[in-house]
Amino acid sequence: MKGFKITFLGTCACDFSPKLNTEFKDKFDNDARRASSILINEKYLVDCGPHALDSMRILNKGIDEIEDIIITHLHDDHFDKDNIAKIALVKDTPLRLWVREDAVLESIPNVEIKRMRLLEKTQIGELCVMGMSANHDKSAYPQHLLIEMEDKKIFYGCDGGWLLNDTYNSLWHAEIDLAVLDCTVGDYEGDYRLAEHNSIPMLRLMIASLKTIGAINEKTKIYLSHIAPSLHAPHEKTVELADAFGASVAYDGLKIEV
Ligand SMILES: [Zn+2]
Ligand SMILES: [Zn+2]
Numbered sequence: 001m002k003g004f005k006i007t008f009l010g011t012c013a014c015d016f017s018p019k020l021n022t023e024f025k026d027k028f029d030n031d032a033r034r035a036s037s038i039l040i041n042e043k044y045l046v047d048c049g050p051h052a053l054d055s056m057r058i059l060n061k062g063i064d065e066i067e068d069i070i071i072t073h074l075h076d077d078h079f080d081k082d083n084i085a086k087i088a089l090v091k092d093t094p095l096r097l098w099v100r101e102d103a104v105l106e107s108i109p110n111v112e113i114k115r116m117r118l119l120e121k122t123q124i125g126e127l128c129v130m131g132m133s134a135n136h137d138k139s140a141y142p143q144h145l146l147i148e149m150e151d152k153k154i155f156y157g158c159d160g161g162w163l164l165n166d167t168y169n170s171l172w173h174a175e176i177d178l179a180v181l182d183c184t185v186g187d188y189e190g191d192y193r194l195a196e197h198n199s200i201p202m203l204r205l206m207i208a209s210l211k212t213i214g215a216i217n218e219k220t221k222i223y224l225s226h227i228a229p230s231l232h233a234p235h236e237k238t239v240e241l242a243d244a245f246g247a248s249v250a251y252d253g254l255k256i257e258v
Contacts, residue, residue: 003152005041006178008254009055010034013159013184013197013228014077020051026058028252030235035077036158036226038180044127045069045087046145046156047078053086059253064090068124070098072158073134073142074105084108098124100131103141118143119170132167134160136196146174152258155215158182158226161196162206171215178258179216180250181206183224186232187241197226200238204245221258222247 012033017024019032028034035049042061045052048069056063066087071079088095088110099105101115116122116131123129131143136159144167145156155176157163163171185191185199193199198206203224210216224238224247232238239249 002150004147004149004154004178004258006154006256006258007039007042007059007061008223008225008250008252009037009039009045009059010049010051011036011225011227011250011252011254012077013226013231014075015228015230016051017229020054025054028055028058030251031229033227033229034252035080037078038156039066040127040147040154043067044125046147047072048080048084048087049077050080050083052080053083055252063087066091066095068096068098070124070129070145071100071103072145072156073136073140074099074103075137075140075159078159079105081106081108084111096124098122098129100141100143116143119166121148132170133164134167135162135164136160146170146176152177154178154180154258156180159184159197161194161198162202168213171210171213173214174216175214176216176220178221178223178256179210180223180225181247182226183242183249184226184228184231186228186238191231200241203247207245207247221256223250223254223256224248225250 017032034051037047094112128148134142136142147154184197187200
């Protein structure tokens with residue numbers, strides 16, 4: 001049975017370290033993260049922000065292998081038109097760019113804009129992908145993603161605070177194999193971002209409830225991503241905090257198979 005091969009190209013919220021242009025220009029650092037993005041099976045990119053090409057270069061991956069880009073929303077840290085254009089430029093056939101059905105965006109040369117309707121499954125190569133509404137800035141057309149291949153399932157929920165009712169309801173008994181969850185805010189209470197991002201206290205509650213409804217189970221790999229280093233303890237401390245509620249902390253360059 002073929003599984004997913006996931007590479008985290010970036011795991012940051014948008015508080016990028018200036019060291020990404022100097023000390024960490026050609027390498028990854030767990031506390032100087034790049035913009036959130038994952039590469040699936042070497043050819044499907046989820047989000048393409050300002051650092052996706054840097055990360056591909058550091059990992060020695062060819063951008064010509066990318067066939068589809070699935071965009072969670074149009075904020076700059078997830079959608080970088082210039083980088084998408086650069087990928088499209090090296091391709092003989094049009095690059096497919098998947099966005100929420102109602103997203104408003106300009107055309108990009110050699111890019112075919114494809115639209116996904118929320119809560120409807122769309123076949124994207126070997127992946128079956130469903131966008132789900134996300135509690136995030138409406139003007140960026142946000143969506144979480146449920147990505148299936150054969151009997152494996154990934155839930156990718158960056159960016160968004162908590163889960164909206166229709167998304168939550170469609171996750172009952174989902175038995176997700178890999179959940180990648182927004183963890184912009186660290187382990188403290190009172191942050192103002194409650195209705196757009198998660199904090200560690202929120203994730204403690206969410207993960208327990210997701211278990212109650214069978215969305216996740218003891219076999220689910222849970223990774224926290226979209227981490228704002230300026231709102232968190234250093235990576236190693238966050239790893240300890242997350243471990244206590246059954247989650248792992250993603251970092252740039254991390255490769256996992258599910
Ligand atoms: Zn973001
Ligand atoms: Zn955002």
